[in-house]
Amino acid sequence: xxxxxNDSNAASFNIVxxxxxxxxxxxxxxxxxxxxxxxxxxxxxxxxxxDRIGHYSPPDLALDANNQLHWAPRTFLREGVKQLLGWHxxxxxxxxxxxxxxxxxxxxxxxxxxxxxxxxxxxxxxxxPDDTYCLRGHRIFPCSSECSDPSSCIKxxxxxxxxxxxxxxxxxxxxxxxxxxxxxxxxxxxxAPESDASEAICNLAFILKSSNLAKSWEGEMYDKDTxxxxxxxxxxxxxSEDEISTELDFMLKMSPSKFFHSSVKSAxxxxxxxxxxxxxxDIIFTTDLLRRKRIEVSSAxxxxxxxxxxxxxxxxxxxALIVMPGALTVEEQRVGxxxxxxxxTKAKKIHLDKALQTLIDHSSERARRHVQFDRGVxxxxxxxxxxxxDTISPKFLHEHWTRSHWVAHNFEMAEARNLRCEWYREHTxxxxxxxxxxxxxxxxxxxxxxxxxxxxxxxxAEILDEQRMNDISMETDEYEWHKVQxxxxxxxxxxRIVDDRALIIERRLWxxxxxLDIPKIKHExxxx
Numbered sequence: 286x287x288x289x290x291n292d293s294n295a296a297s298f299n300i301v302x303x304x305x306x307x308x309x310x311x312x313x314x315x316x317x318x319x320x321x322x323x324x325x326x327x328x329x330x331x332x333x334x335x336d337r338i339g340h341y342s343p344p345d346l347a348l349d350a351n352n353q354l355h356w357a358p359r360t361f362l363r364e365g366v367k368q369l370l371g372w373h374x375x376x377x378x379x380x381x382x383x384x385x386x387x388x389x390x391x392x393x394x395x396x397x398x399x400x401x402x403x404x405x406x407x408x409x410x411x412x413x414p415d416d417t418y419c420l421r422g423h424r425i426f427p428c429s430s431e432c433s434d435p436s437s438c439i440k441x442x443x444x445x446x447x448x449x450x451x452x453x454x455x456x457x458x459x460x461x462x463x464x465x466x467x468x469x470x471x472x473x474x475x476x477a478p479e480s481d482a483s484e485a486i487c488n489l490a491f492i493l494k495s496s497n498l499a500k501s502w503e504g505e506m507y508d509k510d511t512x513x514x515x516x517x518x519x520x521x522x523x524x525s526e527d528e529i530s531t532e533l534d535f536m537l538k539m540s541p542s543k544f545f546h547s548s549v550k551s552a553x554x555x556x557x558x559x560x561x562x563x564x565x566x567d568i569i570f571t572t573d574l575l576r577r578k579r580i581e582v583s584s585a586x587x588x589x590x591x592x593x594x595x596x597x598x599x600x601x602x603x604x605a606l607i608v609m610p611g612a613l614t615v616e617e618q619r620v621g622x623x624x625x626x627x628x629x630t631k632a633k634k635i636h637l638d639k640a641l642q643t644l645i646d647h648s649s650e651r652a653r654r655h656v657q658f659d660r661g662v663x664x665x666x667x668x669x670x671x672x673x674x675d676t677i678s679p680k681f682l683h684e685h686w687t688r689s690h691w692v693a694h695n696f697e698m699a700e701a702r703n704l705r706c707e708w709y710r711e712h713t714x715x716x717x718x719x720x721x722x723x724x725x726x727x728x729x730x731x732x733x734x735x736x737x738x739x740x741x742x743x744x745x746a747e748i749l750d751e752q753r754m755n756d757i758s759m760e761t762d763e764y765e766w767h768k769v770q771x772x773x774x775x776x777x778x779x780x781r782i783v784d785d786r787a788l789i790i791e792r793r794l795w796x797x798x799x800x801l802d803i804p805k806i807k808h809e810x811x812x813x
Contacts, residue, residue, distance in 0.1 A: 304362045314363070318370055318407070342529070346433055348563050350408045367407060375400035380444040380706040381434035401437035424710055427532050431542045432706035443533055445542045449510045450489055450520050454546040457487040462544075462731040463517075464491040465557040468526045471497040474564040475555065477516030486568055489544075490557075491537055495525050529715040538689075539709040539720070542696050551575055554692045570795050574783060575695045577603040577762070583769045587797050594623060595630045597761045605766070605781035606701035610788065612640070612686040612721070618785040624793070632757045637663055637683040640725075646769035652717040657681065661725055666733075679736045680752055685728035685767055687721050687782055696792075700771040700778050707731070727765060728780065735777065737772040759786060 286543050306314075350358045360368070378399050398406070428438035429447040454460055461477065470492060477488035492498055499521055502512050512519050524533075537544065538554050545552060551572040553562065579602040591597050612635065621630040641656055666681040694700040704727075712723035732748070739745050765787055766779045783791065 286541045294420060295467050305787070306362065311366075312551060314366055314785065316365060316371065318403075321421065328534045329415040358630040367409065371400035371404050373400075374403050378434075379710065380426075380703065381436075381553070390612050399434050399436060401450050405436055406758050414684045424713070425535060426540075426709075429543050430536050430540045430709065431702050432540050432709055439532075441533055442522050442528075443536065445510070445557065446491060446520050446522045450491075450544045451518070451546050453489065453511070453518055454487050454544075456485075457546065458548065458550050459486040459568060459572050460487050460489060460549050461555070462489040462491070462537070462541070462543055462552060463557050463559070464497075465553050466491075466529050466534060467494055467527060468493055468496045470557070471501065473498070473517065473557060475513050475515075475557065477558050478565045478568065479516065486516070486565060487549075488517050489520055490514075491520050493524060493526060493529075494521040494523045506748055532713045535709065535712055535720070538692060539712065540705050541694060542702060542705075545696065548584060549795045550695075550697050552696065554694070556690055559690070570792060571608070571691070572624070572693050573795060574608045574781060575693055576792065577601075577605075577766075579601065584797070584801055587627060587794065587801070590797060594790050595626050595628075595760055596787070597764075598794065599762055603693065603766060603779055604698060605697050606698060606704045606769070607687050608781045609687040609724075610691060610781060610784035611686050611765070611784035618787055618789060623786055623789045630759045632759060632784075634684055634755055634757055640683065640686050640722075649717055651715055652719055655715040655717055655722060657720050659722060662726070677749065679733055679748055681729050681733060682752060683722070683725040683729055685780070687724055688722050698778070700774060700776065703772050704769060704778075728769065731769045736774070738770060759784075762787065762791075 351628070381399055404410075425432040425437055425439055427441050427443060428435075429441060429443040430438075433439075463473075463475065473490060477490075478486075480488075482484060498514070499519075502519075512520055532556075541552060541554070553563075553568055553571050577599065578599065618628055637660065663683065694705065694717055706719075707727045708724050711727050712720050712787070715723065736745060736748055739748075765781050765783050767782060768777050769780055770777055
């Protein structure tokens, strides 16, 4: 370390612990703590490394730092190595162990443990959930969140609600659900649809047991945890509104899979003040947006509808990790104009400043801090001050704007949990209502990570070209499918953002497919 205005006033200090070791001993020390072997051992008794580390012989410069700067190390090498490894493991697996592994995935990932599990194995004390210095940025989530590490999580009244809702959703394939954690609520404005013929759709609403609505039904509840109201199976959370933290407030919307039985393939979240009461077809259509099926049977009616509306569905089969309504256009899309083909097929991208005028709530101090942070991230990361001038890098752009008043979740792909948890982790840092800004930030970061991990220069060039364009072409559904790279499997997958125009068209095409009964036609063709 050097300080001073010129060389004559400069001083150098060796900021070290003073413990003597070698690079090979350091490598062996790290390996001795790892849950799996990462290189060929060159010494037969690796455990003895703990005895060879720690001989303290402080050099003169280390003493000078202590005398002149009044600083001395407080962490010995072994403890520092363990803390460093624990931190890296938590960065590698911030949401606990992966739920499953894709074929051919590196075995190291499947054998890696979390930082908390590592410290438990070593007999160390775990970080208190409120000890931010100990956690060093690693978040401890509620146990009922799918993002929590089972070895270290925060218990809450939601744990009981999760147990109850898992039992109620057994044999369900799709769940429509909402939550209202306001104690003053006395009524639900939205009525749940009647069960479909297969009873594969379940309707759940989560409210506080201390709410006025729950209290009005106390005498008629058939047990202590649930009752039925307006077609909803009400699940009670035994908590007061004052006890609901930011993590709990957004958990059901962003991180819900632990609340549903393993039979549930997808779920549709809507808020309690949703504008309409959905029908069964609405639920099926919206959750079907998670999957783009390959249409192998050509229908003149289907093709005519696409041509009429200036919109083409891609030929390849795709599955989205999550679906949300988009905010790509600011003009209201008239149904008649869309069906006639006179609706615009180009839109301008909405960047950060424009979005903040229309999407972001500035009413609270936390919201302002959130906005200021993302503005700062944009300006800092896009300056490229530290790069070679010849280096070409993508910009950190907030482009993936949503209106997340409803969200369709995919539970069939393990990677979907990672995207939900990235969103949940980012948003719970802020404690405001700007979940659209949080999602856009996560998608911008994941796009940069995907770019940096690419080896294909042509694909990199495509990303850079797309970032330079200000117009969005809406003549195909391609603009709705946003690529993300999964942190575990490293596969490229999709988040789907569907704007008003696309929703109108997709609903018309979905209805045509339903009327055609595509699976039946395919079967008849095969039989013939």
